[in-house]
Amino acid sequence: MTTANSSLIKIVLIDDNPGNLELLVAALGRQELEIFTAEDPEEGLDLVFTHHPQIVLTDLVMPKLSGMEVLERIVEFDPAIEVILMTAHYSTETAVEAIKKGASDYWxxxxxxxxxxxxVDQLVEEARRRSIAQNLQSQLLEVSEFEGIIGNSPQMWDLFSRIRRVAPHYRTTLVTGHTGSGKDLVASALHRxxxxxxxxxxVLNCSAVVETLFESELFGHVKGSFTGATTDKIGLFEHAHKGTLFLDEIGDMPMSTQAKLLRCIQNQEVQRLGSLTARKVDVHIIAATNRDLRKCMDEKTFREDLYYRLSMVEITTPxxxxxxxxxxxxxxxxLRKFTALYGKKVRGLTRRAELILLRHNWPxxxxxxxxxxxxxxxxxxxxxxDVGDLPTYLTAGAAAHSILVSAACVAPESEEMLPLEEQxxxxxxxxxxxxxxxxSLAARMLKISRDTLRYRMKKHNLT
Ligand SMILES: Nc1ncnc2c1ncn2[C@@H]1O[C@H](COP(=O)(O)OP(=O)(O)O)[C@@H](O)[C@H]1O
Ligand SMILES: [Mg+2]
Known part of the structure; x- marks a missing residue:
């Protein structure tokens, strides 16, 4: 019997002794399992590769291929498969070796x-629950998106509701939060x-502008207003007329520019550098920063009056x-995004890889x-x-080590810790x-497309 979202659990049994296979089949026959058997370990591996079972029971000592080798090949194929080794020659040493190699048990x-x-009941139950959980996660993802922002935590619901309430009414908003927490996404959601x-x-990224050009960028200039001003130029304020001006990293804006910005916001007009006439503009302002602007005010690098003007409506990304x-x-x-980009079929993360991500504090x-x-x-x-696919800076730490040991998988070779980009x-x-x-060959070795390779090479200045 199968239901819509829990297909039959598959199990492969490998043992060179047909009597043992019969016994196992008899033991498992009554369960809702699809059972495949092989007396030859290589045939057994073929069954694993073609049917992709959730569980494999294999004998340890067999002619041609040992159970340990069978285990290695299966873990290489899919580390999520539960492999159980059985042996009449039990030793703690081999048991530990098997567990380290990724076996889930040793009988x-x-x-x-x-x-x-x-x-097997326990494993089947676990596999079912996991597949249901994975389906639910997928469904959950569909309903956990707000204007391209993903989240389903109370903090994110709060953020979504703030954006929804603020967007129709704000003239100026301040978006605060630590780096990488989604401030850009919030800004564009507010605009939309x-x-x-x-x-x-x-968009003006204030940390990327040369100080001397700031005001001409923002407000524009007339020809001859300073050396290099060879033509009239419209500033970003005027470009944003009847739209939104997003001032990213506003904490990096020079004090003198801050004063002019405030005047501009208050009067809703700009004066191009070198011009005597003011032009009316109708602009919504979103400012963002990962700095603590109160501290900047104490240090006299951010104007109080501008801060209070901007922070009348403040939205913080958690x-x-x-x-x-x-x-x-x-x-x-x-995962969806990148596997589509790299043209790969990846189902998910193993539990131990997920654990490592869960224990990381994500600065x-x-x-x-x-x-x-x-x-x-x-x-x-x-x-x-799996763990080996994660950057080593995540897996080299002590916390990761304890997970690896408790999950009893092979500890990674001690590599030097390198930042992601370097790796x-x-x-x-x-x-x-x-x-x-x-x-082409390098791309094949990395299992990525040539375009991806070229793109990455360019990014790292490799020729
Ligand atoms: N809640 C989220 N859902 C989906 N993607 C997100 C989320 N938060 C951040 N991102 C992504 O993470 C990256 C960094 O976000 P960004 O908005 O640039 O952060 P910040 O501006 O706060 O430094 C971007 O690629 C962004 O698309
Ligand atoms: Mg940003």
Missing amino acids: NKPVSIAMVRKK LSPVSQGNFV DLAEREGDLPLLERHF GNVRELENVIGYASMMVMGEMI EKLLLMQALDKAVGNQ
């Missing part, structure tokens, strides 16, 4: 029917839901680490998570992202090196 032969039933959504959305429930949603969201917030999933999606060979660059260089500069 001493002869096995009793009752024990097999009980343990505002009465001026048909107008321009003009840190990712404060909203754990959103992590799986965002993982899934970015770079959603942007950091996006980078991590992007990196893992590029690295992964199989259908599941990516290193990988690219290694692949290009191995491929003697042949890009």
Whole structure:
């Protein structure tokens, strides 16, 4: 019997002794399982690769291929498959080795029917719950999006409701929050839901402007107003007329410009540099910053009057680490994005990989998570992202180590900790090196498309 969203659980049994296979089939026959058996380990592996079972029971000592090798091949294929080894020659040493290699259990032969039933029941139950949870997560993702912003935590519901309430009415808003927490997304959502959504959305990143050009950027200038002003120029304020001006990183705006900005906002008019006439403008202002503007005011780098004007309506984006429930949603969201981008089929993350992400504190917030999933999606060979596909800076720490040990998987080789970007660059260089500069070959080795490779190479200035 199958239901709409829980298909039959598949199990592969491998044992060179037909009597043992019969016993296992007899033990499991009554359950809602699709059972495949093989006396030959290589045939058994073929069954695993073609039917993709959730559970595999394999004998340890067999001719041709040992159970340990079977285990290795299966873990390589899909680390999410539960592999159980059975042996008449039990030793703690091999048991530990098997568990370290990713086996989920290690049984001493002869096995009793009752024990097999009980343990397989548990695994089946777990596999069912996981598949239901995965379906629910997918459905949850569909309903957890607001104007391109993903979230289903109380903090995010609060954020969505603030945006919805503020958007129709604000003239100026301040968006605060730590880096990577979604301030840009909030700004564009505010614009799209505002009465001026048909107008321009003009962005000025204040940290990227040369101080001397700030005012001419914002307010424009007339020809000859300063050296280099060879023509008249319209400023961003005028570009944003009947639309929105987004001043990103406003904490980096020079004090003198802040004064002019405030005047502009208050009077709703701009004066181009070198011009005596003021022009009326109708502009919505969104300012964003990851700085503590109160501290900037204490340090006299931010004007109080401008702060109070801007912060009449303040919206704060919460840190990712404060909203754990959103992590799986965002993982899934970015997984979809990147696997589509790289043309890969990835079902999800293994539990131990998920645990590592869960225990990380995400100082770079959603942007950091996006980078991590992007990196893992590029690295992964199989259908599941596992610990080895994550950047080493996540897996080299003590917390990660304890997870690895408790999950009893192989600890990663002690590699030096490198930032994500550096690791990516290193990988690219290694692949290009191995491929003697042949890009198609390097792309194949990395399991990415040539376009992706080229894009990444360009990003890292590799030729
Ligand atoms: N809640 C979210 N849902 C989906 N993507 C998000 C979310 N928050 C941030 N992102 C993504 O993370 C990255 C960083 O977000 P951004 O808005 O630029 O952060 P900030 O401006 O606060 O530094 C962007 O790629 C953005 O699309
Ligand atoms: Mg930003």
